[in-house]
Amino acid sequence: MKYVGEMRSRYKNSFITTSVAKSVSEHAIIVVAIRGCCMCHVVKNLLLGLGVNPTIFEVNNEDEDDVKTELSIITSGVGDGGGDGTTTEFPAVFVGGNLFGGLERVISTHISGELVPILKDVGALWL
Numbered sequence: 001m002k003y004v005g006e007m008r009s010r011y012k013n014s015f016i017t018t019s020v021a022k023s024v025s026e027h028a029i030i031v032v033a034i035r036g037c038c039m040c041h042v043v044k045n046l047l048l049g050l051g052v053n054p055t056i057f058e059v060n061n062e063d064e065d066d067v068k069t070e071l072s073i074i075t076s077g078v079g080d081g082g083g084d085g086t087t088t089e090f091p092a093v094f095v096g097g098n099l100f101g102g103l104e105r106v107i108s109t110h111i112s113g114e115l116v117p118i119l120k121d122v123g124a125l126w127l
Contacts, residue, residue, distance in 0.1 A: 020057060020067070021074050024094045027055040028124040032071065032092040034059050039103045040091040046110060052124050059090070075099045096122035 023030055029047065033040030035058045047054045059067045071088040093100045095118060100106070109115040119125035 020070050023055060023057055024074060025097050027094075028096060028122045029119065030055045030057060030094045032057045032059065032067065032090065032094070034061060034064060034090045037090060043091045043093060043103055043106050046106060050110075050116065050119065050125060051127060052119055054124070064090070071099075095119070095124070 020032065029052060031040065031043055031047070031054050033044065033056060044054065044056060068088055071092055075088060088099070089102050091102055093102065093106055100118075106115065109118065116125060
């Protein structure tokens, strides 16, 4: 797993919007997760078990609302999860630059056998 950097600048409430957006656009698969969240842990371990090396963007609890706002901006009108007015929850899994979904979507596509082909298509899994 590769962890990407801090999400906040040194100035109070000065949020670095491009950090998450840049990470999403640069990596085949990225998991935006709350530090210490059990559901986020399940998603990370499932992907690792499949042979995927996901990029992890960990969020502190105090930054959760700011990150949700940023994720809403990133996904508005883009990908499967954006533009419909819904709130992004954690873990937020981005595949191929688009919001794929959370724990429920990852688990359901894994059980149905659809997850591995999707990961292969975006280059996150090649075996």
